[in-house]
Amino acid sequence: MKTDKPQEQNNIDLELFYQALEDNPELLEDAFETILEMVNSEPKSAKKLALLIKEDFHDLYKEIAELCTSDQDKGNTPACCGGH
Numbered sequence: 001m002k003t004d005k006p007q008e009q010n011n012i013d014l015e016l017f018y019q020a021l022e023d024n025p026e027l028l029e030d031a032f033e034t035i036l037e038m039v040n041s042e043p044k045s046a047k048k049l050a051l052l053i054k055e056d057f058h059d060l061y062k063e064i065a066e067l068c069t070s071d072q073d074k075g076n077t078p079a080c081c082g083g084h
Helices: 004-023 025-040 043-056 058-075
Strands: none
Touching: 004 025, 025 043, 043 058
């Protein structure tokens, strides 16, 4: 039963961490940005995360796709009208 204690301790630590993220939106954004920077430096991880978002987090995927579409639309307009 010695193996149960460390695992139980890890669960408690994670619960406190997750609660802190829920309680503080700024902390959540910082943590998410840090994770994305870590994933972005590993091409295989980036692809896995992208697939995870596409398959399991459809609302987030739709938001990203919408942003990409609006960015593309801006690119097709003259600079005087807000394009680049």
